[in-house]
Amino acid sequence: MLNRRHFLSTTLLAGLTTLFTNTKAAADQSKKIFSSNSPPKPVIVSNGRKLPWEIVNGAKQFHLIAEECEQEFAPGMKVKCWGYNGSTPGPIIEATEGDRVRILLTNNLKEHTTVHWHGIFLPNGMDGVGGLTQPSIKPGETYAYEFTLRQHGTFMYHPHADEMVQMAVGMMGMFIIHPKEQVTNVDRDFAIMLHEWAIHPGTYRPDPAVMLDFNIFTMNGKVFPAIEPMVVKTGERVRLRLGNLSMDQHPMHLHGFAFKVTATDGGQIPAAGQWPQTTVPVPVGSTRDVEFIADEPGDWVFHCHKSHHTMNAMGHDIPNTLGVDQSEVSQRIQSLLPGYMAMGEDGMAEHAMHGKHMTGPENTLPMMMGDGPFGPIEMGGMFTVIKVRDQLSNYDDPGWYEHPKGTLPKKW
Amino acid sequence: MSKIHSVLLLATSVSFITGCAQIQPKAGFEQVEQMISNRLNQQIRWVQNSEEDLAVQEQIKQLLSKDLSADSAVQIALLNNKNLQARYESLGIAQTEVVRAGLLKNPIFSFSAKFPNEPPSSASLEFDLIGDFLNLLMLPARKKFAAQQFEQVQLELADQVLRFATKVKKHYFRLQFSQQSVAVLHEIVSVYEVSFDLAKEFYTAGNIDELQLLREQALYETTRLQLAQNTLTVSAEKETLAQLLGLNNTQLWSIPSSLKAVPSVQPDLNNLAQLAIEQRLDLAAAGKQVETFASKLGTTRNWRLLADAEFGITGERERDGAGSIGPALSLAIPIFDQGQTEIAEANAYLRKSEHTLSALVLEVQSEIRLAQQKMLASQMMAQRYQSTIIPLQEKIVRLSLQQYNYMLLGAFDLLTSRQNEMRVYQDYIHAVRDYWIARADLEQAVGGNLRFEGTGMPQKLPEKISNDQPMQQHGGH
Numbered sequence: 001m002l003n004r005r006h007f008l009s010t011t012l013l014a015g016l017t018t019l020f021t022n023t024k025a026a027a028d029q030s031k032k033i034f035s036s037n038s039p040p041k042p043v044i045v046s047n048g049r050k051l052p053w054e055i056v057n058g059a060k061q062f063h064l065i066a067e068e069c070e071q072e073f074a075p076g077m078k079v080k081c082w083g084y085n086g087s088t089p090g091p092i093i094e095a096t097e098g099d100r101v102r103i104l105l106t107n108n109l110k111e112h113t114t115v116h117w118h119g120i121f122l123p124n125g126m127d128g129v130g131g132l133t134q135p136s137i138k139p140g141e142t143y144a145y146e147f148t149l150r151q152h153g154t155f156m157y158h159p160h161a162d163e164m165v166q167m168a169v170g171m172m173g174m175f176i177i178h179p180k181e182q183v184t185n186v187d188r189d190f191a192i193m194l195h196e197w198a199i200h201p202g203t204y205r206p207d208p209a210v211m212l213d214f215n216i217f218t219m220n221g222k223v224f225p226a227i228e229p230m231v232v233k234t235g236e237r238v239r240l241r242l243g244n245l246s247m248d249q250h251p252m253h254l255h256g257f258a259f260k261v262t263a264t265d266g267g268q269i270p271a272a273g274q275w276p277q278t279t280v281p282v283p284v285g286s287t288r289d290v291e292f293i294a295d296e297p298g299d300w301v302f303h304c305h306k307s308h309h310t311m312n313a314m315g316h317d318i319p320n321t322l323g324v325d326q327s328e329v330s331q332r333i334q335s336l337l338p339g340y341m342a343m344g345e346d347g348m349a350e351h352a353m354h355g356k357h358m359t360g361p362e363n364t365l366p367m368m369m370g371d372g373p374f375g376p377i378e379m380g381g382m383f384t385v386i387k388v389r390d391q392l393s394n395y396d397d398p399g400w401y402e403h404p405k406g407t408l409p410k411k412w
Numbered sequence: 413m414s415k416i417h418s419v420l421l422l423a424t425s426v427s428f429i430t431g432c433a434q435i436q437p438k439a440g441f442e443q444v445e446q447m448i449s450n451r452l453n454q455q456i457r458w459v460q461n462s463e464e465d466l467a468v469q470e471q472i473k474q475l476l477s478k479d480l481s482a483d484s485a486v487q488i489a490l491l492n493n494k495n496l497q498a499r500y501e502s503l504g505i506a507q508t509e510v511v512r513a514g515l516l517k518n519p520i521f522s523f524s525a526k527f528p529n530e531p532p533s534s535a536s537l538e539f540d541l542i543g544d545f546l547n548l549l550m551l552p553a554r555k556k557f558a559a560q561q562f563e564q565v566q567l568e569l570a571d572q573v574l575r576f577a578t579k580v581k582k583h584y585f586r587l588q589f590s591q592q593s594v595a596v597l598h599e600i601v602s603v604y605e606v607s608f609d610l611a612k613e614f615y616t617a618g619n620i621d622e623l624q625l626l627r628e629q630a631l632y633e634t635t636r637l638q639l640a641q642n643t644l645t646v647s648a649e650k651e652t653l654a655q656l657l658g659l660n661n662t663q664l665w666s667i668p669s670s671l672k673a674v675p676s677v678q679p680d681l682n683n684l685a686q687l688a689i690e691q692r693l694d695l696a697a698a699g700k701q702v703e704t705f706a707s708k709l710g711t712t713r714n715w716r717l718l719a720d721a722e723f724g725i726t727g728e729r730e731r732d733g734a735g736s737i738g739p740a741l742s743l744a745i746p747i748f749d750q751g752q753t754e755i756a757e758a759n760a761y762l763r764k765s766e767h768t769l770s771a772l773v774l775e776v777q778s779e780i781r782l783a784q785q786k787m788l789a790s791q792m793m794a795q796r797y798q799s800t801i802i803p804l805q806e807k808i809v810r811l812s813l814q815q816y817n818y819m820l821l822g823a824f825d826l827l828t829s830r831q832n833e834m835r836v837y838q839d840y841i842h843a844v845r846d847y848w849i850a851r852a853d854l855e856q857a858v859g860g861n862l863r864f865e866g867t868g869m870p871q872k873l874p875e876k877i878s879n880d881q882p883m884q885q886h887g888g889h
């Protein structure tokens with residue numbers, strides 16, 4: 001059965017694609033023996049879009065456009081990125097195992113590019129490695145890649161020409177291949193592309209020269225609290241598809257539930273190998289699918305467990321103010337430097353407040369942001385909330401969880 | 413005896429021609445006063461123990477009761493500097509030369525008596541009253557030379573007064589700069605001090621190592637010494653100015669704490685060379701000298717054949733008692749010396765004075781160009797500091813604070829940006845000082861005040877660092 005709520009939660013564009021996909025999936029379904037299995041549900045992409053397609057000459061034809069785009073990471077920070085079809089990550093390509101796909105890539109950049117289909121089995125010539133399997137696609141040119149999808153799972157696409165620069169500034173996307181029929185009965189299937197950036201405070205463009213010292217960490221091109229929460233009904237089976245093309249591994253941690261890692265970009269993990277875990281390291285250049293049943297209502301956090309990855313830009317070479325008593329000097333400094341405020345003696349939590357009333361550099365987000373029902377959440381970056389609710393009329397943000405009596409800690 | 417009478421008459425009338433040459437106190441000073449007030453709008457006084465002196469002292473007291481402006485400092489120096497008074501006395505000395513020039517050479521009376529070997533013959537007597545003929549004939553010319561020379565002395569004296577005024581002005585600006593610079597340095601030291609004290613807190617908390625602490629201390633100690641050095645400079649400069657102002661203390665007077673900003677209305681810099689020709693007194697003095705030597709050459713030429721001429725009265729009484737008296741004239745016969753050497757000498761003097769004048773004209777033009785370039789360059793620099801560099805530093809501090817607010821920058825780096833801002837302010841006032849000094853030099857180069865179109869009143873120096881500007885907005889977002 002198709003759940004109508006899916007249509008409410010996806011964009012019109014995505015909705016259209018979904019309609020095609022599902023119609024076709026439904027048609028395929030009729031041929032299947034195991035009619036108890038429902039067709040795969042379309043993937044949900046928070047803050048993102050899906051790439052539309054049409055059937056042309058017997059293939060699902062997609063059209064990617066490589067181009068510079070302005071991406072808002074959160075209100076107050078706009079970044080000049082390179083992406084596909086106006087965003088980073090680019091729109092999700094969603095198809096079904098067995099599909100013949102033709103993907104056109106138009107290069108609207110000022111340098112050449114290619115597109116590589118990360119993890120996808122295909123003829124070598126379609127692999128998209130500039131210089132090795134094809135000439136790089138010059139500015140203004142369009143190339144068509146065409147192959148048949150022989151597997152299902154979570155994959156990615158990204159350039160394989162001036163790769164270091166092009167990925168550092170945002171050129172990447174996810175490629176979801178559904179099985180012909182759903183392997184497990186997943187109700188909510190979320191796709192999240194993780195990425196990290198070096199955008200120096202006060203600037204607008206990611207710095208591709210940075211190798212280690214990244215300062216902005218995004219999920220689908222957004223930082224908390226601009227990342228849409230994932231809304232789930234109690235008892236639903238949830239899949240999170242996580243992709244990582246950044247330069248660091250991100251140990252993604254889920255509160256409240258244990259999940260199993262069911263697949264990588266190398267394929268399904270046999271049931272025996274699916275350890276129960278609460279944190280999945282998503283290695284560089286990999287995808288991970290995790291699944292769990294959201295059987296406990298509440299606002300459950302899902303975030304990278306590298307604690308600096310849930311912060312926005314901060315100085316990494318500043319003197320450590322922890323425990324430094326400035327009570328005597330701060331007034332003297334203020335008289336020489338009006339506006340100076342001593343900070344950090346007792347910790348940095350106060351910064352979540354400072355961020356609201358103190359002026360920071362242009363186009364720079366405070367280190368910590370976000371307000372919850374009980375106060376500042378003091379987070380940023382790769383941090384979001386899975387909202388599990390018993391009652392839901394749709395998958396719009398239901399607001400903060402109202403805790404039943406006796407389920408909150410008490411002041412002792 | 414009537415002949416004797418007529419001799420006496422002649423002598424008296426000659427002495428009349430020469431004029432009753434008398435020494436006058438303060439002769440020629442009025443002209444000097446006039447020249448100065450035309451060029452500086454300042455008064456000078458030649459203090460000669462008169463009642464006027466009391467009024468001068470009162471005027472000085474009045475001026476000293478307020479913070480001295482550059483002009484009032486110059487005024488006090490002009491009235492009170494004893495070296496200047498000593499120079500005024502040279503006017504008195506020069507005046508004696510004028511008087512001396514008006515006096516004739518005293519005639520020489522010679523008398524001889526010849527006694528016979530054998531009496532009873534009485535002695536024969538001879539006398540001559542011989543005067544230097546030329547001396548008498550050239551008397552008017554000589555008086556003219558002396559007057560010219562006296563005028564030259566006046567011009568030179570007035571020129572020295574102007575140079576002295578420039579010197580006072582330049583020292584005034586030096587002192588004012590040093591004072592202001594020390595005040596800024598004081599603030600810089602406070603920043604280093606608080607930075608060091610903050611480092612102590614970081615060290616006590618265990619957050620920085622001793623090396624970093626000592627680095628902060630080293631910066632602080634060095635800057636403190638720099639402050640001590642600059643404070644001494646202020647004292648030295650105040651002593652110098654006190655000397656120039658003829659004051660015996662440095663406590664009972666003061667000058668404003670900050671330099672005036674470079675005015676927006678600049679002096680008219682057209683035809684400065686012309687202005688210098690009109691105003692410069694050393695040029696006028698050199699011109700006067702050329703004039704004097706030219707007229708000397710003329711006189712020498714006219715009278716060259718009479719170089720050694722003498723005239724007088726000669727009288728004789730013969731032994732027999734018969735007396736005779738009559739004019740005597742002796743002339744050199746110009747066979748060998750026709751006065752060539754005198755003419756050559758006078759010519760050489762003339763040419764020398766002409767060359768000196770030409771050299772001076774070149775120097776004056778060069779001085780004008782240089783002073784003008786310096787003035788315009790420092791004006792441009794001061795304006796660039798004011799319009800661009802200081803706002804730039806202010807903005808750097810503001811942006812550093814924004815970074816500090818977001819924990820992107822440490823407090824020490826923030827304080828360093830503040831120090832840099834203050835250092836730049838010091839550079840700025842240095843440029844302002846250079847402007848005023850160059851302007852004083854330019855005034856000296858054109859021989860007096862510069863011309864202005866409209867009002868050239870300097871405005872106030874901009875309030876240095878915008879301390880009161882709120883650098884953060886509360887209640888935003």
Ligand SMILES: [Cu+2]
Pocket residue numbers: 217248249250251304305306309382
């Ligand atoms: Cu991470």
